Amino acid sequence: MSDLVLRFDQVSRTYHSGETEVHALAGVSFEVAAGELVAVMGPSGSGKSTLLALAGGLDTPTRGSVEVEGASLADLAPTALARLRRDRIGYVFQNYNLVTDLTAAENVALPRELAGVRPRAARREALAALARVGLDELAHRFPDQLSGGQQQRIAIARALIGQRRLVLADEPTGALDSATGEAVLRVLRTQVDAGAAGVMVTHEPRYAGWADRTIFLRDGRLVDSTGPRTTAAQLLGGHA
Ligand code: ADP
Numbered sequence: 001m002s003d004l005v006l007r008f009d010q011v012s013r014t015y016h017s018g019e020t021e022v023h024a025l026a027g028v029s030f031e032v033a034a035g036e037l038v039a040v041m042g043p044s045g046s047g048k049s050t051l052l053a054l055a056g057g058l059d060t061p062t063r064g065s066v067e068v069e070g071a072s073l074a075d076l077a078p079t080a081l082a083r084l085r086r087d088r089i090g091y092v093f094q095n096y097n098l099v100t101d102l103t104a105a106e107n108v109a110l111p112r113e114l115a116g117v118r119p120r121a122a123r124r125e126a127l128a129a130l131a132r133v134g135l136d137e138l139a140h141r142f143p144d145q146l147s148g149g150q151q152q153r154i155a156i157a158r159a160l161i162g163q164r165r166l167v168l169a170d171e172p173t174g175a176l177d178s179a180t181g182e183a184v185l186r187v188l189r190t191q192v193d194a195g196a197a198g199v200m201v202t203h204e205p206r207y208a209g210w211a212d213r214t215i216f217l218r219d220g221r222l223v224d225s226t227g228p229r230t231t232a233a234q235l236l237g238g239h240a
Contacts, residue, residue, distance in 0.1 A: 003034040004070070005166050005197035006055055011064035013050050013220075024050040026220040027064070034165070037189060037198040039208035042217035048201040049094070051217065052168045055199060056091050057081050068166055087115050090159030090196075092169035096151045098143040098158075104130060105139035108158045115162065129157040132187050134180075148175040156184055160191050167191060169200040173207055185210045 013025040025047045032038050040048050053059040054066050057073045066073045069088065073081060085091075098107050109126035113119060130136045133153040143151050152175045159167055167188065173181035181204075189210050192198040200211070208214045216224040 004031055005034050005068065006032040006199065007065075007067040008051075008055070009065045009067070011051075011054060011061045011066060013047075013054060013059065014062045023220045025054070025061075025217075028217075028220075028222045029064075030215055030222065030225070032166075032197040032199060034195050034197050035192060036213070037192045037200070037211045039211035039214040040199060040201045040217065041203065041205075041208060041214055042223075046217040047220040048217055049170055050220075052091075052170050052199065052201060055166070056089050056168050057085050058091075086111055087162060088165045090161075090164040090167040092152075092155050092159045092167075092172045094170040094174065096143075096155040098151055098154060100143050103140050103142055104135060104146065104154045107143070107154055108161055111158065112162055125161055126157070129161040130154070132160065133157045134183060149177065149180055152176060153180070153184060156187065160187065164191070165196055167196050167198045169198070171201055171203070173202065173204065181207065 008028050008030050011025055011028045012023065015022040015024055028051065040051060042048055050059065054061055057068070060074060068084060071084070076084065099110065102110065105123060105126045108129050109119070109122040112122035112125055117125070127136055127139055130139050133156055135150060135153050135157065138146060138150060143154070146154070152172070156169070156172055159169065169188065172184055172188065176184060185207055188198055188200065202208055214226045215222055
């Protein structure tokens, strides 16, 4: 049995607004195995966020199927899907989605506490996760006492805590300076090397360089995919 974590099979997502149909995603198939980090690139509006939302079970396809760890998300009961999302899937949202009246440490510990881990143990795990992104000293601060880049790193710590098997990140380096961006990519890479599967949306070829593969979307279609030996920069027309 292959160690497949995520599988898209002919996935389409169509939005209807009034008379018009928007094909946000059209017939997209790809797979991500454990130990693999895949970058998703493409122009604005090409379907990148839609792809991540479908992979994370936050949205459902109009056609096709999305499987996580061999289970088709459409076949899961709501409670099973909620548990999978809480325990197995880490999601770094573009707007971070932090709880404003919880501290950094409480935000990161939250999914563990919801999973039944005792508060003290959950806090210990949260502090360790914050240390991985270099923020353990700010653990007691509330989100509005932190910069955008710091909030983003908290969101990343929260996505990596526990036994996450699939890490989905929408522009995880967006608000970070390049040194911090590299540091965050290194944390993500380490998590994937330890057996998770990762999918990250990025606009930056140099960050895509941390991925094993890059897939390119255009108008909701998967138009190209680099293998491990082709870099995103080459595909974008840089030096071969
Ligand atoms: P990207 O992340 O690459 O910028 P998105 O996945 O956000 O692209 O969007 C893909 C397409 O789907 C765009 O044309 C967008 O306008 C459309 N779209 C996304 N979400 C919705 C929605 N909730 N209702 C209608 N259209 C949507």
